[in-house]
Amino acid sequence: MARINEDYRKLKAGYLFPEIGRRVTKFCADNPQAKVIRLGIGDVTEALPPAIVAAWHKAVDEMGVRSSFRGYGPEQGYDFLRNTIAAKDFASRGAPIEADEIFISDGSKCDTGNILEIFGNDNKVAIADPVYPVYVDTNVMAGRTGAADEQGRYAGLVYIPTNAENQFVPPVPTEHVDLIYLCFPNNPTGTVATREQLTKWVEYARAHKSVILFDAAYEAFITDPSIPHSIYEIPGAREVAIEFRSFSKTAGFTGVRCAYTVVPKSLVGSTSTGEQVPLHGLWNRRHTTKFNGVSYPVQRAAEAAYSEEGQRQVRELIAFYLANARLIREGLEKIGVQVFGGVNAPYVWVKTPGRETSWEFFDRLLREAHLVGTPGSGFGASGEGYFRLSAFNSRENVEEAVRRFQKVVGH
Numbered sequence: 001m002a003r004i005n006e007d008y009r010k011l012k013a014g015y016l017f018p019e020i021g022r023r024v025t026k027f028c029a030d031n032p033q034a035k036v037i038r039l040g041i042g043d044v045t046e047a048l049p050p051a052i053v054a055a056w057h058k059a060v061d062e063m064g065v066r067s068s069f070r071g072y073g074p075e076q077g078y079d080f081l082r083n084t085i086a087a088k089d090f091a092s093r094g095a096p097i098e099a100d101e102i103f104i105s106d107g108s109k110c111d112t113g114n115i116l117e118i119f120g121n122d123n124k125v126a127i128a129d130p131v132y133p134v135y136v137d138t139n140v141m142a143g144r145t146g147a148a149d150e151q152g153r154y155a156g157l158v159y160i161p162t163n164a165e166n167q168f169v170p171p172v173p174t175e176h177v178d179l180i181y182l183c184f185p186n187n188p189t190g191t192v193a194t195r196e197q198l199t200k201w202v203e204y205a206r207a208h209k210s211v212i213l214f215d216a217a218y219e220a221f222i223t224d225p226s227i228p229h230s231i232y233e234i235p236g237a238r239e240v241a242i243e244f245r246s247f248s249k250t251a252g253f254t255g256v257r258c259a260y261t262v263v264p265k266s267l268v269g270s271t272s273t274g275e276q277v278p279l280h281g282l283w284n285r286r287h288t289t290k291f292n293g294v295s296y297p298v299q300r301a302a303e304a305a306y307s308e309e310g311q312r313q314v315r316e317l318i319a320f321y322l323a324n325a326r327l328i329r330e331g332l333e334k335i336g337v338q339v340f341g342g343v344n345a346p347y348v349w350v351k352t353p354g355r356e357t358s359w360e361f362f363d364r365l366l367r368e369a370h371l372v373g374t375p376g377s378g379f380g381a382s383g384e385g386y387f388r389l390s391a392f393n394s395r396e397n398v399e400e401a402v403r404r405f406q407k408v409v410g411h
Ligand SMILES: *Cc1c(COP(=O)(O)O)cnc(C)c1O
Pocket: 042, 106, 107, 108, 109, 110, 132, 183, 187, 215, 217, 245, 246, 247, 248, 249, 254, 258, 259
């Protein structure tokens, strides 16, 4: 009989979003008249910007004419998109990234998981806690961990707790680690790292010859002009960091699928005998062997997000979600609830009032306010006692959600 990859069996059964789904489905079945508002899963809700839709249509029409039809494109992405990204996302911010260091893909979720293939299995991996669950689970699947304890912490991973005391920015560890996941603006806490904080990480990575896996999926939500948008704005980061970017949250592409990963050519890893090997070549090999490129129309749609019109429309979209985040933040602060994030990110990280656990608070909010959020403990042991609310919803629903929250939680 075929043997399975038993590392998969280490994954915790009641994974966060299915468990939320189960509880919400049961509540709705028992209370069919309840009008439940979901501020839970991080998915965008508003329509694609018209400039993007127009570019997508136009490219589809090109595919329908023999003379402009395209089959397989370059696996790494078309030059028109890679060049635009290099100019608009990096050169314009003083970050030294070349077009051929950018790999276009169909999502950052896959990229952050797949990147593990080019690293050996004996690396020590550091993860902030709470964290985007994909980083943890893909390490478990890859066999880099032992079993999970009752709190859900896997043996072999280095967890760096983030909390109100460190402003939800992980401090550099006192021990040696080889791979470090950083995500800013952060999901789930909605917080950002300053230039000084990122500089400390780059210095740590340079000293320890570690690699930072920097997830900047929410980069477009940064409103504070002093906050770096890319890790490559920090001097020396080209030698120590891989960056993940996605059009999902920035341009509403969660259902369209386009993202990219930056692997600088100056970034190296070592073999067991100490030979230094550029990671760019390894990732290029992995990407071109196992991936056949993002569809041409979708890459044209992504390119349109950078046109003058596209930029204006994308900024409007982001401003809309950020205004939602502000309504949530201010509405909760008004009744004395402690909140974090929501200024440079579409997430508000809420301290659960009183002594309730994250799941107790989840159940109460669902039962009494018909509101769905995400229990902080689902993102890691250190998320216990917190709750994530997402700004991805209609204005009407956000306003109604805040009113209900105030009524149920306010005194
Ligand atoms: C949504 C999200 C992504 C984007 O994933 P895609 O696969 O590109 O849709 C990446 N990282 C984090 C932390 C996210 O929340």
